[in-house]
Amino acid sequence: MKLQSVNPFNQDLLAEFEVFDNNSLEQAITEANRGFGLWRQFTYSKRADAVKRLASLLKKQRDSLAKLITCEMGKLYKEALAEIDKCALACEYYADNAEQMLAPVQATTDASRSYITYQPLGVIMAVMPWNFPFWQVFRFLVPVLMAGNTAVLKHASNVPQCALAIEKLVKEADLPDGCFRTLMVGSNKVEQIIADKRIKGVALTGSELAGRQIAKVAGYNIKKSVMELGGSDAFIVLDDVDLNLAIPTAVTSRFMNAGQTCISAKRFIVQSSIAEQFVEQFKQAVGQLTLGDPLDPATTLAPMARNDLRSELHQQVTHSLKQGAVNLLGCERGEGDGNFYQASILGSVKPGILAYQEEIFGPVASIIEVADDQEAIAVANDSPFGLGASIWSQDNERAEQIALSLEVGNAFINGLVKSDVRLPFGGVKRSGYGRELAAEGIKEFTNIKSVWIK
Known part of the structure; x- marks a missing residue:
């Protein structure tokens, strides 16, 4: 099986990629888990510096990345440019605000001191669609990283070049190895990945059918999930x-x-x-x-x-x-x-x-x-x-x-x-559950821990 990149305008085959075998998949998840052990120790300031470098790279490569989006999934070039700009804005927003959003909250109880803290969970998996091949990933990835987690991505099979370009950007921004890995796999591997004990949560943006399937697997494995599904x-x-x-x-x-x-x-x-x-x-x-x-x-x-x-x-x-x-x-x-x-x-x-x-x-x-x-x-x-x-x-x-x-x-x-990015985003009914963006979004994949001290 190969992942193919085909231009929707003229049907030209732009590129094709071999899918990961089990060894490659194991290596990628191992790297993400190892990266979490290092990344979670970074201060908010150091995480913010890295994420701001990511924003700078998006701005610097804006034209070429937008052209890649247009050629691979077909949207207007001016719309692709706006998509890259929005990704850079999300990086800057969370770099500036994540520490405040996740600051411990003091609580008045019968203890001498009690408070609520927000701690990272580990490796979070994203299953993302093709229609906004950069923005959908970045609106998941940036708050996950700023919270101290690492991430792996199973992107839509028709945008493999975009998926790899995002991984390249993260590496160029000099984040620790394993902070983000693109998994070049088909949908047949998703259940296996979610079930892996090193994966601590899963976020999906996609169809109602995909949501039912992935939520079922996440629920069976008792893992947090956020579903952003269809809309009318x-x-x-x-x-x-x-x-x-x-x-x-x-x-x-x-x-x-x-x-x-x-x-x-x-x-x-x-x-x-x-x-x-x-x-x-x-x-x-x-x-x-x-x-x-x-x-x-x-x-x-x-x-x-x-x-x-x-x-x-x-x-x-x-x-x-x-x-x-x-x-x-x-x-x-x-x-x-x-x-x-x-x-x-x-x-x-x-x-x-x-x-x-x-x-x-x-x-x-x-x-x-x-x-x-x-x-x-x-x-x-x-x-x-x-x-x-x-x-x-x-x-x-x-x-x-x-x-x-x-x-x-x-x-x-x-x-x-x-x-x-300043407002929580998500739906109700069959449009899904959970929220992305704003303070509500960054807290979705954290351990909301109560600390009580007598």
Whole structure:
């Protein structure tokens, strides 16, 4: 078996790599465990210095790393540049704030002195997806490192070059050997790795199916897990919306990264009195997106990462149309050798239609009309997922009441739903559990220890 790197734009084979045999896998985990013994002794100041060197390398190699992302998984080059910038920001944020976040907390008890301390666990495993091949890894890796843990990565099989590039960056930043290792393995090795007694926890960003499988293995082995899974985010448009603000963000939120984002807007829940106007302007704006080479600045809609993903998306669209959804725009594969799918809009999406209930992971928007605020809340919550949502209104108090009623981990008013290193990120229901980022994220893989002294 080999891991292949294939350009989604032209199907060129960029590179291929042999997977680890058992000896190579054992060596990598041994190095990570040995590295933990050294790294955990570093002061926060020394860890911060190392992580800041990592940020400097990301900035220095920004252009080449972004090009690697674009060529290997297909996103627009300008989006890849922003992804690298975000990784560097995460490094700097945790380097500056981790010590304060993990400082012992004094508690008042019947003891002379008692407090809570946050200590590292050991080697933490990450299973990460292809859609943000650097950011998904860095938002896991940096807080794990700053907490004193080490990490191993099983990256998505279609981005092996990105996986190896991240390992190279960590080495160039002069962190101790074993602080981070990329495991060149297929999914068939994940259960074996999680079961290894040296692995103390596992973080997954991926599909609901992958989450069920990995959470089951982690639970069987009684190991901490954090699951960031799928999403079918609501974009709620109230009747007093500022369309000049909402329309451009609606396009970005649905079609950024070719729609392959867990927190992209997928269900556009629009109040009936504004629906015709919203759909008309949204359709006009979406129709201006241009498929093409993601390295070309003129391209505004990238190819999808893999052809099998495009085929699955088209099946979902076709099935939804047969069930009564209306083709308002696109709904067909794009032309050319690349994994292109047209920018698409489904109208008249109602309960019982596949696009109403399932996550649509690609450049397809679903329009759902509702009568009022209460129906908007009910429809938004009528989903197995609960990752993010946005509400669009000129009345912030009204929008905030809706935000507080939504079953999601992230609610944004008049803004693009995004992960922000300063805010905890994660979902509820079948979107997973646990949190990444901010202080809540860095504490996930620590031993929260109570110390009582008489």
